Amino acid sequence: MCSTLQVPFGLHPCPFPCASPPTEPATLTRMDGLPEKFDVIVYPAAELRGELRAQPSKNYTTRYLLAAALAQGETRVVGAATSEDAGAMLRCLRDWGAGVALVGEDVVIRGFGARPSAGVTLNPGNAGAVARFLMGVAALTTGTTFVTDYPDSLGKRPQGDLLEALERLGARIQSQEGRLPATISGPVRGGVVEVSAERSSQYASALMFLAPLLSGGLDLRLTGDIKSHAPLRQTLDTLAAFGVQASAAGDLSRITIPGGQAYRAGRVTVPGDYPGSAAILAAAATRPGVVRLTNLREHDLQGEREALAVLQEMGADLTREGDTVTVRGGQPLHAVTRDGDGFTDAVQALTAAAALASGTTTWENVATLRLKECDRISDTRRELERLGLTVEETADSLTVTGTPALAGGVTADGHGDHRMIMLLTVLGLNAQAPLRITGAHHIRKSYPQFFRHLEALGARFEYPEATRA
Ligand SMILES: O=C(O)C1=C[C@@H](OP(=O)(O)O)[C@@H](O)[C@H](O)C1
Ligand SMILES: C=C(OP(=O)(O)O)C(=O)O
Incomplete structure (x- = not known):
């Protein structure tokens, strides 16, 4: 059985201890057929045409895998993402003692x-949500160390708000x-605890995953100007899917999760991914042709579902029939x-559309974009200016004036950020001369098939050796 299953994360493939486990590859096995590290040269696309199935949601994959590990018994996560972030979660859960088996496109x-194992060092790669969710759960252990092999990205992102809340609970x-x-x-006590939700919602989500397993539960008071409500609702949705009771105020300022509960093992199916799909839809809206994207649940808690309405408001011809979204591109x-x-995770994709639109677009209330894989406000301004666009920033907004003719013919910096790479790729497809993006392999953080999907729609890329780590 071991030899017949795919091992996309370099993990043990068979459902639970084999007599002689195969040697694990140290690194992620790449399933996109692309070099380990590459730049991408994006060629102008005359049109984009065809049908794609939206990849599995990053945010639901990380949540379902974690909740499955926090349950006792076996859970099948149907159609899990194969991104680096999903791989990072799997690696950490396995290192903490979970059994992990890859069965086709599912994870068991x-x-x-x-009871995650004590004394373990976990490396969540560059995955913010994975790192933070696991840091919350680490309070169940008598010691877990978190390191990252991305010191210039995840290593610079703030964790203090979560760490302080855990300290107040006794960690x-x-x-x-x-x-x-x-x-x-740990151990930590349950009860009332404040956590700031101003810089990231992931701190509160982390405590939500921990709460049901504490005898006293948690009565969370979210302080500051609460950002990213949608992922908090996805966490509540995940708890419910695993039989955990929770209640929340309408504005999410208070979330109460009784203690002494158990996550219920079972079977969950990962929905399609809106943030990654937003980039495909932006590409489709800006080029002639017809693109259909299936597997995009209409009633879904991913906030990036709103990207469809934003593109429509911008003038895109975008229609929905059930879970299928169709874009007839090339409209002004x-x-x-x-x-x-x-x-928040669709702002980069929509910025590409804005850069090609008439007039001046502003994204307000996006200060948290500065705290992602790169500074998605200042770094985006720099890259767009390099392409000849007029861009302004404030502490919490980004303003872009669109151009009818993008010259291209330059090398842009991907900043090691998958969403920046998506933004630049959409611009490259629309430029007059090819655009090179450095360090394009970082696309794998959330959307390993991104370039292959666009190729299936008619786009053309080259993948020279990377000039950025
Ligand atoms: O909870 C999650 O899975 C996420 C929450 C969001 O982060 P912030 O809450 O930091 O905005 C989002 O940007 C990130 O990609 C995933
Ligand atoms: C910011 C992102 O992810 P994370 O915070 O999980 O690293 C993202 O996916 O755009």
Whole structure:
């Protein structure tokens, strides 16, 4: 059985201990057939045409895998993402003692319940949500250390708000001034605790995953100007899918999760991914042709679903029939002004559409974009200016004036950020001369098939050796 299953994450493939497990590859096995590290040269696309199935959701995959590990017994996560972030979660859960088996496109997890192993060092790669969710759960252990092999990206992202909340609950913490590496030791008590939700919703989500396994539960008070409501609702949705009771105020300022509960093992199916699909839809809207994207649930809690409405407001011919979205591209687009916090992971994709629209688009209330894989406000301004666009930024907004003719013919910096790479790729497809993007392999963080999907629609790329790590 071991030899017949695919091992996309370099993990043990067979459902639970084999007599002689195969040697694990140290690195992620790539399924996109592309070099380990590459730049991409994006050629102008005359049109984009065809049908794609939206890839599995990153945010639901990470949540379902974690909840499955926190259950006792076996859970089948149907159609899990194969991105680096999904792989990072699987690796960490396995290192904490979960059984992990890849069966076709599904992952079968044998959970450790409330008892992840103590004294383990976890490396969540560059995955913010994975790191934070696991840091919350680490309070169940007598010591877990978190490191990252992305010191310039995840290593710079702030963890202090979560670490301070855990400390208030009784955890002992060592960190580099609120950044990784960090060691977290429980036990913690339950009860009322404040956590800031101003910089990231992931801190509160982390405590939500921990809460049901504490005898006293948690009464979370979310402080500050709460950002990214949608992922918090996805966490509530996940808890419900695993039989965990929780209640929340309408504005999410208070979330109460009784203690002494158990996650219920079972079977969950990962829906399609809106943030990644937003980039495909932006590409489709800006080029002639007809693109159909299936597997996009109409009633879904991913905030980036709103990207469809934003593209429509910009003038895109975009229609939905059930789970299938059709874009008839090449319509003239015009600028909008929107609060971007509700669709934070689609702002980059929509910025590509804005750069090609008439007028000046502003995304307001997007300060959290500065705290992602790169500074998605200043770094985006720099890259767009390099392409000849007029861009302005404030502490919490990004303003882009569109151009009818993008010259291209330059090398842009992908900043090691998958969403920046998506943005630049959409621009490259629309430029007059090819555009090179450095470090394009970082697309694998959330959307390993991104270039292959666009190729299936008629786009053309070259993948020279990377000039950026
Ligand atoms: O909870 C999650 O899975 C996520 C929450 C969001 O982050 P913030 O809450 O930091 O905005 C989002 O940007 C990230 O990609 C995934
Ligand atoms: C910011 C992102 O992810 P994370 O915070 O999980 O690293 C993202 O997917 O755009």
